[in-house]
Structure formats: structure tokens, C-alpha cells
Amino acid sequence: MDCVSPILDVATRLWDCTAKRAVYIRHLPQNLNSLRTAMGELKNLYKDVKERVEREEKLQKKRTHVVDGWLRNVEAMEEQVKEILAKGDEEIQKKCLGTCCPKNCGASYKLGKMVLEKMDAVTVKKTEGSNFSVVAEPFPSPPVIERPLDKTVGQDLLFGKVWKWLQDDGEQVSSIGLYGMGGVGKTTLLTRINNELLKTRLEFDAVIWVTVSRPANVEKVQQVLFNKLEIGKDKWEDRSEDERAEEIFNVLKTKKFVLLLDDIWERLDLSKVGIPPLNHQDKLKMVFTTRSKQVCQKMESTKSIEVNCLPWEEAFALFQTKVGADTISSHPDIPKLAEMVAKECDGLPLALITTGRAMAGAKAPEEWEKKIEMLKNSPAKFPGTEEDLFRVLAISYDSLPDEAKKSCFLYCSLFPEDYEISQRNLIQLWIGEGFLDEYDNLQEARNQGEEVIKSLQLACLLENGRSRFYVKEKYLKMHDVIREMALWLARKNGKKKNKFVVKDGVESIRAQKLKNGKRHRGYHCGIPTLKNLGNHHISLLWRPF
Ligand SMILES: Nc1ncnc2c1ncn2[C@@H]1O[C@H](COP(=O)(O)OP(=O)(O)O)[C@@H](O)[C@H]1O
């Protein structure tokens, strides 16, 4: 008996093995069908997950590594299954099944086994795919985001002062207000501080930049902080302003950070936002910019510094770099004429760079004389005020070569102040308005739009917006003073006040109130299409056509 049992054991195992093989082979057609169906189901699931991922990515999120791996695996799996199914179909065609001719038996068995294994793998992937609760996460915000900055002149002293205060804990300077007229270089200085913080990596956990603009809005500032501070959505959505402020406060009170607020027009109640008191354990430093000294007082800044216009030497140097050395030296009379134009800019950087650009390439003295004549003749209502500045800035507008570019430029003032305009949307809107006309198809229209943008940028009438490293799209911005000039120009140099009205942050306007125009446009913040009236934060453009 002792010798028989091992033999029986072996025989049983052999039988089992053969039976299994036979099953693999016999059930091959059914198994192939099941695999086909399961793969179809997995493919549908794949499409659903992929659509979800793409939707989230449009909301500027990044797919998780797990989901990315899953999508890739399913793609590879689809190819493998296709191959197995093709082989299986071929095998069935050979009609070797059931009777199993010895030659092909081995191959059929192998294939049958592969089908079942793949089936298991497909089932696993199906389960995984159905269980993704999160497919994408917000991009982690780096502690400081670099902002675009051109070469600056004449701000070193001021920068040094602010920088020292930022570093120095001893002096107890917790908030610094930079004030000065529009276009004088406040945002530029703040940008330099932001970028320097990135370079030197002072010991701050976060540097937070918020462009406040008009109207100051607690909710908007809170939203920027929410994006930056990685506060959970569950603690944010459907919460009141006060509850959100509490969340912000709880995160910020544990961090050492710098808050950079650009373009404040009125007192912003920091406690309403959730920002801890400024002398709170010396953890917070704040630098803000404003056009008004009064705002500095209202914001109770520890130090207020005026950002002044450039002294003549630096002003003229800046002007000359924008005009270009070859234009300046192209005729012996030009340097003197250039001085006359630059003097009109009164050391204001924005005026210097825009008029400088407008004169770039003007190599005939007559061109310069014409511009000087224009400047003298266009009467400034109140010399020394912003209207006086617009008169100087308008040179760059007048120098635009055609009406299409002028209309495209004026149109940009329709967007809210400091708004980041998507280049693609802007061109579409221009096409819709009929400003672009030299095209046979849409692609040509888009190319023409891009050309217009290039010339407006070259004229310093449009600036680059902030690039977003996760989105390919380009963004543009209009300087707030340039926008004010555009509106002034659109109202026929301020003479016809009601011809062209843009109002920001209007909650509701009755169209009947504006009687004489034939057409109006509403621009809704955040949605890159023109919308009808009745929305919040609407910019309203009103002009007779
Ligand atoms: N010191 C400077 N050197 C060179 N360019 C400057 C300087 N200050 C400002 N600019 C340029 O002038 C324009 C207006 O400056 P900005 O900082 O936006 O003014 P503000 O914020 O005071 O309105 C910008 O295009 C900027 O690049």
C-alpha cells in the first residue's frame, strides 16, 4: 500500500492537471467572450475617469499619480487584450477545440490560461477604477511665486530701505505702505520685493501676493488666501465670510509670512479677512501699495514711504532705452527733441516708457516736432493732474497705425481693473466685435489678433499677465493708468462723459437708465464671454455705435 499511494498521488495530480488544461481549452470561446465584455466595461470606465480628470485639469488641478498610473495601465491592457482576442479568434477558427489535435493543444492551453489571467487583471482594474474618490489635486503653491519684472532704474535706495525693514525684526516694522501716483513704480517695487524674497529665501513660510484693486473685497482676498494656504474644501465651501476668516486665521497664526497687497484704494479690514493682528508674535510682515497717503494712515502702516517720480537723469535714461539708441543717434537734432518729449513725462516711468516706445523708430526730426506740437496744443484741463498724464500717454495711442488696433485697444478697458485677460478669449471677442477684418478663415483672424496684441505690447499699452506654469494659455493685463486713459479717450478725451461708461463691481444697473446708446455690453468677471446685464461684478460698456 505504501508504494501504491505515491503512484496514485502522482496520477491524481496528472489527471487534475490534464482536466484543467482541457477546461482551459474547452471554455476558450466563452472565456474570450467574457474577456471581451469585461474589457469593454473597463474601457467605458476608463473614458469616465479620463473625462473626470480632464474636467479637473481645466480647473487647474493635477491628476494624482495613482490615477495617472491606472490610466496608463488600462491603455496598455487594452492593447494586450486586443492581441489575446485576435489570437483566440484565430485559434477558434482552426477548429482544433474539443478534439484537440496534439500539435496545437499546447498553444491552446497557453492561450486559455492567458485569457483567464487577463480576465482577473481586468477585473482588478475595474474595481480600482470604480473606487477613485479623488482623481486630481490642486497644485501645491510654492512659498513664493516669481512675477515678471523688467529692468528697473532708480529704485535701489527705496528698495534697500524696505528690504532692511523686512529683514529686521528689531525695528518692529510690521507694515509698510508705499504710496504714490499711478504709473510711478509702486507695483514694480513690490514685485522686486516679491522676487527678492524668492531669491534669498528669507525665513518665511509663505509670501502671499494679492492684487486688491477696486472695489476692495474681503471675499476676493480670502479666496486668494484659500488657494495659497491649502485649506481643505470641506472647511471652505458653503461657509460664511466669518467662518472662512476663522479658517484663515487658524492657518496663518502658525506661520511666518509676508503679505504683499497691491493697489489698495480704501481701508481693508484685515481681521475680517482672517489675517492675524499685525504685531502678532512678529510673524507677519505686510507691504502694500496705494495711490493715497490717507490709505496708509487708515491701514495704520508702521512706515509710509512715498514712491516718487524719477530724477531727470534716470528718467531720460529710461526714455532713451525705450526709444532705442539707433533712433536717438539717427539725426543730430533728435537728442534735443527727445529731451523735450521726455520732459513732458515729468519723470513718471509709465509715461516715459509708453511715449518712449511710441517714438521708437522715429528717425525724422519732423516726426518728433509733430508730436511736440501735439503735446503743446492738446490743452490739459488741469495741468499736473491725471488728465495731464493721459495727454502724454495718448501719444502712444495716436501712434497706433490703424483704427482696428485702436478699437482693439479701447475694448480692453472693458475688462475689470487689474484683470488677467486670456489672450485666446480676447481675440475671439475682437473677432465677434468685427474689429479684425483681413481674414478668410478663423485661423487667419486669430493670427491677425495675435499681431494686434504684439503691436499693443510693443507700444506698452498691454502687458504680459502672470504666466501659470500649469496652463499653456497666455494672459494679458492692462496697466490701471493705461486703462483709465483708454476710458478717457473713449469718452472723447473726457468731453463726452456719458458716451462710454465702464463701471466695475456694479451689482445691478437698469438698462433704461442709459438711454441714448444703441448697444451695451456687460462683462462678467471670471467668465470670458460678454454677458447680459444683471450679474454681479459687472463692467458695463456703453457707447453709441
Ligand atoms: N524704476 C523703474 N524703472 C523702469 N521702469 C519702471 C520703473 N518704475 C516703473 N516702471 C515701469 O512703469 C510702468 C508702471 O509702473 P507700475 O509699477 O505699474 O506703477 P504703479 O504701480 O505705481 O501704477 C511699468 O510698466 C513698469 O515696468
Ligand SMILES: [Mg+2]
Ligand atoms: Mg500698480
